[in-house]
Amino acid sequence: MNGMRDGPWHRRHPLAVDTAIAVCFALGDTAITLVGATWWPERPDTLARVLLGAQALACLSLVIRRRAPLTVVAVLGAFTLAVTLLISPAHALTPANPGNVWAPFSTALAAYGPVFYGRTARNRRTAFLVLGLFTLVVARAWEPSVTVLTVGLLRTAVGPLLALYFDARRRLVCALTERAERAERERHLLAERARAEERGRLAGEMHDVVTHRVSLMVLQAGALRVTASDEATRRAAEELRAAGCQALEELRDLVGILRTAPEEDRTPSPDGLAALVAESTAAGVPAELVEVGDRSLASPVVGRTTYRIVREALTNVHKHACGARVTVCVEYDAGGVRVAVRNTRPSGSPDSELVRTGSGLGIAGLRQRIELVHGSLRAGPEPDGGFCVAAELPAYVPTAESVG
Template identity: 35%
Template structure:
């Protein structure tokens, strides 16, 4: 379907359609033009029929039919122009030719076809004008001289006047309509892109909230699980020796109090970091497992509190591993600690992660293998990596357990911490029936 410029502007595609018309106003306009053209062609057809000896009613009927073709000018503009060319020798269809050329030029018809048909219209009008002027020049008393170029010049001017203005106006309206359509499409495309960006931003925000909840849960688990596990172990020992060895019971009670105070201190430090406004401007931590598009929007929220705590120097470090091992020994566990290599300067987040891995591994031993001998090995590899391994022997089946609950998130949290820093984490049972946790971390934080 071919639609002209005035039919495309401000089109309401959701409203009712009338055949090939998009709007009610277009129907009224074309019907009015067709009625005016039919009236004009009827008058000119009657005059032509009178001059040629044909019945006048036939000329009027032909004129009405020819003029009414303007109704289809939007869908078949070529047919309208060809009809006007066909009746040009009869000097009919002045309005039909002008409006038809305009509709053709403003439509989506290829420009080559438009040029050819416009040339035919110009030629036909020129020939009819020449013949008409020569016939007028041959009449008695006429001022026209067929031997001069005046007749040709007037015919050319008349032909141009009937073809050039509607053609140029139609070309302008068509170009303007195409420009408006292009701008409208670009605006729609921009609106779709903005909507897509808004959806992606919402997804990133949701991802950031999820990551932050996961990180807080991991921090809470690291802070609470180990201290509370030791407190439960010491409380059980306190209950066992309270009547037999009061001095040892007092010592265990003091240890339980120390564990509780340390847990409260770490909780206060973490909650203070979460409430600190500086935590929202902490450096971003880029996670290799996360798409790059989501990292820029969400990684800062996911690592904000931890990074702020490290920057303030409040987080644990590798130097605290000795005290961590001593706490486990005080709880009755046999732990051997070995450190190989020369320590190199490490990022605060790396040291905290290394400490948390050892802490969580010892907590798991307290939960699942009470009384089992445990080895803690830390190796500094040429100033580029830190390797940690916590391995316990098989637990004694007859050893009493402390009845500590397990949420199953300890290994998951360790793996997330290590992978976030670009390290390697492996955990699993040993051939001897024990369990081994191994991790390798780069010396520097990924963001440095």
């Protein structure tokens, strides 16, 4: 509706345009008839003048060529047939030039309508049937004449051919417009998805990095509170521990489900595993690192995924397994990388404030990351009361970085 109101004037006022066209064709056909180019006799009588008025009315039926195109064809066909029968065999009218086509020129425009405006297959079949009969009347097929047949056929064929061309062009423009609009919508959707993935990546980084560091800070502050000799130090350590727990609590609301690891990921490689284990030991959770095989067998993205697995598993031990010992085992070979982080049965109760700071998305995020590199993850309790996080990764995942 907006397109109709905002489009060109002739599209906004189709009835006015059709009325003007009908009047022009009526006047033109009347003038052409009066100069003897069609059926007009040398000595016009009352019948000729009546037929001239009927022809003008038939031409004015073009006003409804959009809404009732077959009616316009029927009206002009009926008039042409009536004139033909009055000339022969009735001999009530004698044209000045019997070799002319006796149909008005309005028939050319009338033949355009049924094909262009009858857009369904059923309407098209009916339109071609009616136009076939219309052509027989205009070309006087029962009185064969090369000139009349040729001119009559051209007059009734040009309109449908133009209609088919313009209809095909309109369909093509509509298809291209729809394709462009669909491409624009898809571009917006891709941009939205990219933004969502970036938000997910940032949330994952906050969970993987900030949570790990702050939880270590909380554990160290708690240890300092217990071992400090003076009250001021213990009070400061408690305030630091409480602030860390509050920071983790607030951070939990900002962490979302991890989605994809970008190519420009800068997570440390397995070279940083020793530092992770040392930090865990310094925070009061004894940890041991066992590496078997050559680290260079793991491609960069697999190495970073390995680092993430160990970091997340150690973070969970800090929160939930107070007093447990941890063993980190990483095996490298040509077939893949196997990672296992096992902790013994905890000897103490976990810090409830520290436990509440978890988002509950760590293992789910790890599983999603591991599936991206076609690996597998298992996380669950051990028979001795401990817990194990184990993963199997392919040794090589092709990326632009590894190719470089």
